Amino acid sequence: MKTQKTRAFLKWAGGKYTLTEQITQILPDAEKLVEPFVGAGSVFLNSDYERYHLNDINPDLIALYTILKRRPQQYINDARRFFITQNNHESAYYALRERFNHSQDDYERALLFLYLNRHGYNGLCRYNRSGGFNVPFGRYVRPYFPERELEYFAAKAKKATFTCLPFNQIFKRVRKNAVIYCDPPYVPINTTAMFTDYSSNGFSLDQQVELARLATHASQNRGIPVLISNHDVDFTRNIYQHAEIRGLKVKRSISQNGATRVPVSELFAYFRGHATV
Known part of the structure; x- marks a missing residue:
């Protein structure tokens, strides 16, 4: 029985590391876990299924995961070379960010993506409307190189298939004996709180x-359970009316100052799959 939690190798706004126990307690047994919005992969890393289908709309993220699965030691060795003192300066960061934005090489982008994630402000992943990565320098004393976390992810990724597709296409591909966990970009608590620049297309x-409609259909018509995380607001309560809703308080903030993080209301919407005969 796995008792020690595993951290993702990427820093991630809205990551689910602190909630993995609650999530895995709700998720039912199945052969496969499908994640249309995998992000940094905390649920994948801390769950136990025979197979995984991990999807995300961010092509840089999925390219990194695919490369790490296929060439783990080469990737780790090459990525480590960016984590040197000379690169932990503002001028070096912006030069490497510019190099990333102009690169057409998947492997180079994958190396730089990890560097930018660990050296950029608060681990944000944000792109402008032209698709350029635009997170500012993070000013960390000594950015951590996540070698152990990379190795663990690469080993477990042998069970996973990675895709970069719109979420609705993932729902079409799901078959019986699977369960779906969705962690989409959250509905804003207010009009100034919308964080949709994770990919250049927004949500x-x-x-x-x-x-919500696809989750309802998968559950009621195909017998496939679906669990969704989101903010607990009137809008989500309404669109998830066919689900079992569990509210919770979570400390969540896109801020470097931990003292400013205050609890916000979130929910789990569980669309319980009804077995079809």
Whole structure:
């Protein structure tokens, strides 16, 4: 029985590391876990399924995961070379960020993606409307190189298939004996709190409604359980009306100052799959 939790090798705004126990307690047994919004992969890393289908709309993220799965030691050795004192300065960071934004090589982008994630402000992953990574320098004393976490991810990734597709296409591909966990970009608590620049396309309220519809359909018509995380607001309570809802308080902030992090209301919406005969 696995008791020690595993951290993702990427820093991630809204990552689910602190909630993995609650999530895995809700998720039912199945052969496969499907994640249409895998992010940094904390649920994948801290769950126990025979197979995984891990998807994300961010092509840099999925390219990194695919490379790490196929060439773990080469990737780790090459990525480590960026974690040197000379690169932990503002001028070096912006030069490497510019190099990343102009690179067309998947392997080089994968190396730089990890560097930017660990040296950029608060581990944010944000792109402008032109697709350029635009997170500012983070000013950390000594950015951590996550070698052990990379090795663990690479080993477990042997069980996983990675794709970079819209979430609705993932729902179409899911078959019986699978369970779906969705951690989409959250509905804003207010109009100034929307954080949708994770990919250059954003995530609209219409897409939130479509995700809820697909979850309802998968559960009621195909017998596939779906669990969704989101903010606990009137909008989500309404679109998840066919789910079992569990509210919780979570300390969440996109801020370097931990003292400013205050509890916010989140929810789990569990669409319990009804077995079809």
